[in-house]
Amino acid sequence: xxxxxxxxxxxxxxxxxxxxxxxxxxxxxxxxxxxxxxxxxxxxxxxxxxxxxxxxxxxxxxxxxxxxxxxxxxxxxxxxxxxxxxxxxxxxxxxxxxxxxxxxxxxxxxxxxxxxxxxxxxxxxxxxxxxxxxxxxxxxxxxxxxxxxxxxxxxxxxxxxxxxxxxxxxxxxxxxxxxxxxxxxxxxxxxxxxxxxxxxxxxxxxxxxxxxxxxxxxxxxxxxxxxxxxxxxxxxxxxxxxxxxxxxxxxxxxxxxxxxxxxxxxxxxxxxxxxxxxxxxxxxxxxxxxxxxxxxxxxxxxxx
Numbered sequence: 001x002x003x004x005x006x007x008x009x010x011x012x013x014x015x016x017x018x019x020x021x022x023x024x025x026x027x028x029x030x031x032x033x034x035x036x037x038x039x040x041x042x043x044x045x046x047x048x049x050x051x052x053x054x055x056x057x058x059x060x061x062x063x064x065x066x067x068x069x070x071x072x073x074x075x076x077x078x079x080x081x082x083x084x085x086x087x088x089x090x091x092x093x094x095x096x097x098x099x100x101x102x103x104x105x106x107x108x109x110x111x112x113x114x115x116x117x118x119x120x121x122x123x124x125x126x127x128x129x130x131x132x133x134x135x136x137x138x139x140x141x142x143x144x145x146x147x148x149x150x151x152x153x154x155x156x157x158x159x160x161x162x163x164x165x166x167x168x169x170x171x172x173x174x175x176x177x178x179x180x181x182x183x184x185x186x187x188x189x190x191x192x193x194x195x196x197x198x199x200x201x202x203x204x205x206x207x208x209x210x211x212x213x214x215x216x217x218x219x220x221x222x223x224x225x226x227x228x229x230x231x232x233x234x235x236x237x238x239x240x241x242x243x244x245x246x247x248x249x250x251x252x253x254x255x256x257x258x259x260x261x262x263x264x265x266x267x268x269x270x271x272x273x274x275x276x277x278x279x280x281x282x283x284x285x286x287x288x289x290x291x292x293x294x295x296x297x298x299x300x301x302x303x304x
Contacts, residue, residue, distance in 0.1 A: 029070035033302040035063040035225075035252060037262050039294025059084035059098055059294045061262065063227070063250070065217075072110035076164075079103050080250075082264070083127055084292060095133055098264070098292050099126040102248075106166060106213075108156055118156035120166055120213060122231075124148040124246075145179035146196040150233070152211050162218035168211045173233055173244075175205040175272070187274075197272030205272070207235040223254040242271040252298065260298030265291040 039059045061082045068075040084098030101124065108118030125148070130141035152171025158164040175196055177183050182195035183202060197205045214230040231246040246268050253261040268288040275286040 029068055031065075031067040031069075031302075033063075033065040033300070035061070035298070035300045037061045037252065037260055037294075037296060037298035039260075039262050039296035041294060054089040056087045057084065057097065057294070059262075059292055059296075061250075061264070073107075074109075074116065075105075075107040077105050084294075093136060095136070096128055096130060098290075099128055099130065100266075101125045101127065106156065111155065114157055114159045116156040116158070118154060118166060120150070120152045120154075120168065120171075120211075122148070122150045122213075140182070140195070142179050142182070145177045145182050146198075147176040147178070149174040149176070150211065152213075154211075162216060164215050166211075166213040168213075171209065171211050171233075173207040173209065173211075173235070175207070176203060177205075178203055193274060195274070196270075207233070208237060209233055209235045209240065225252045226250070227252075239271060243269075244271070245269040252300075254298060254300075258297055259295070261293075261295050262298065263291070263293050265289070 037060070039061075041055075041057045043053075043055045059082070062080070064077075064079040066075075066077040080100060080102040082098050082100040084096065085094045086097050087094050103123040104120070105122075106118055106120045108116040111117050125144055125146065126141065127143060129139040129143075131139055150171060150173045152166070152168035154166060154168030154171075156164060156166045175198060177194070177196050177198040179195075180201070183198050183200060185193060185195050187193050192199060194200060194202075211234070212230075212232040214228075216226065216228040218226060220226050227248075227250040229246075229248045231244075233244040234240045235242075235244075247266070249263075249265045251263040253263075255261065266289070269285070271285050273285055273288075275284065275288075
């Protein structure tokens with residue numbers, strides 16, 4: 001509950017900071033968009049012969065976009081927050097189903113035609129501890145464990161308003177694991193393997209390499225909006241062929257002004273992340289995938 005209240009407080013703070021910053025929306029060069037949803041699902045059984053368990057799931061999401069474009073200068077900002085929990089009748093603790101903090105800022109100036117010289121900054125982390133259920137005795141992630149920071153320079157290609165590709169031949173990626181329990185983790189043979197590429201008493205992992213960032217956001221049909229975001233990074237100094245992949249999709253379908261269906265998915269492959277089974281045994285890196293579907297309350301606002 002404390003983590004949930006923390007999340008709601010951060011959401012409120014973020015909304016106040018972004019939506020009511022002095023002078024932003026009074027300048028016609030700024031455009032803003034806000035998307036918020038609170039989805040839920042509930043299952044209840046009474047004398048049900050096929051069996052089942054009472055359950056309740058809640059999932060909250062907030063996306064904030066800020067765009068600036070004037071003369072030959074542009075600045076794009078995105079803040080995405082999400083948190084979801086599941087309650088089951090026989091489980092004493094709630095279980096986390098979704099957890100995301102993502103801040104992206106990209107700025108630049110005109111180069112030629114649809115190309116711009118640009119720089120990109122991105123931060124990713126989570127709010128709460130993560131477990132590999134049904135094992136809920138040992139957590140495998142936490143706030144700022146990991147936390148990812150990326151800073152890159154390159155070219156931005158934007159032929160239309162809803163699609164952009166950022167190509168960077170050089171940049172830096174910092175992984176922070178601010179939890180000694182995770183960085184000193186052992187495999188089933190007692191070997192020190194750490195977590196997320198950070199081992200022992202270290203708390204950070206620096207990587208230098210090239211990256212590609214692709215963003216597509218568009219109403220693909222009436223009342224149906226798709227955000228697809230693909231991030232690729234290659235570490236020049238260590239196995240550059242093992243590309244770090246992050247592919248996120250958010251599909252928001254509005255039934256009416258306040259009711260919506262939301263589908264989110266996330267695919268990750270990172271050679272520095274070892275997989276952990278339900279018994280706590282650690283294995284090599286694997287492709288990770290998560291998807292969430294919910295119906296609930298939604299609100300969006302777009303203005304200049």
